[in-house]
Amino acid sequence: MIDTTTSGFRVAIVGPSRFGIGEPYAGGLEAHTAGLVGILHERGHHLRVFAGPEGDIHGLPVGVTPIVARTFDHLFTGRRDTSHPAGFCRHESDRYRTLVDGLRRCPDIDVVHNNSLHPAVVDGDPGDGSFVHVLHCPPFPKLRAAHRRLRERSRGRHVIAVSKALASLWDGVATDVIGNGIDLDTWLDRSPGPRAGAVWAGRIVEEKAPHLAIRAARLAGLPIRLAGPIGDHRYFDRLVRPELGADAVWLGSLGAADL
Missing domain, CATH: 3.40.50.2000 (Glycogen Phosphorylase B;)
Structure with missing residues (x-):
């Protein structure tokens, strides 16, 4: 190599x-x-x-x-x-x-x-x-x-x-x-205060199943925020949008700093 x-x-x-x-x-x-x-x-x-x-x-x-x-x-x-x-x-x-x-x-x-x-x-x-x-x-x-x-x-x-x-x-x-490398400094949360909840990030398509992430978070009693571009609008309207609410919020497509 x-x-x-x-x-x-x-x-x-x-x-x-x-x-x-x-x-x-x-x-x-x-x-x-x-x-x-x-x-x-x-x-x-x-x-x-x-x-x-x-x-x-x-x-x-x-x-x-x-x-x-x-x-x-x-x-x-x-x-x-x-x-x-x-x-x-x-x-x-x-x-x-x-x-x-x-x-x-x-x-x-x-x-x-x-x-x-x-x-x-x-x-x-x-x-x-x-x-x-x-x-x-x-x-x-x-x-x-x-x-x-x-x-x-x-x-x-x-x-x-x-x-x-x-x-x-x-x-x-x-x-x-060779394992995927991640720059941990990029993902360090410098915000003050405790954190409670879940985050899902990715392209919103059915095989990535963000609707299941929402259901899993609810079973765990956690609010969840989702971020990512909609790759399949029909899937989003059919299975994701109905699950959104006060405890499950889609934030749109975000850059690394906002994530």
Whole structure:
């Protein structure tokens, strides 16, 4: 593995495409990618960052090259995080393939850090150890198949799982486990007085189940505050909005400081 505590590496970071990586973050993958960019930049590495759709403002110390066009936003209304409309899938796959092909031909890149969840980036890995892939989620068929193909053709691959439990779900795909890092100073509550209650933060979609978090808080006798963008309005209106009240308040989409 490359020792990134030594400055000066030329790193291409390939992030998620559907959402940008600026605050307020659309989700954990976007926040993780932005944090990775920040710390590598602080350590003196030379970064090229690819993430999100055209037109997004990221607020990072380096420029971000978009991956996909903005024109597909209307297709995502009411869809799950794990499903994408067909037109977007074709467009996204083409863009990732073009991006990876360009990175493979680029002489001034030492390592490609794949922080996306797209199989085209895995399939584009030349197998020479120059790509690092991070597993952020349980396996889904297309990404799992791509990693199995990579495992068959490359013994020198680098595939990181963010926990031992996640590595076990991927059944031999991960080559290393590196836990997700959190800057605890960012999350230190400096407000005076005691705290009582629960907080749920994330993108509001059914598979993340904030409506169950509300019910769990009530069973525990705790008020709860929820924060995050609405990813599925039909789900929000059907299962979350009816649960809101004095003891369950949705605060909208917040940046890290407000969280």
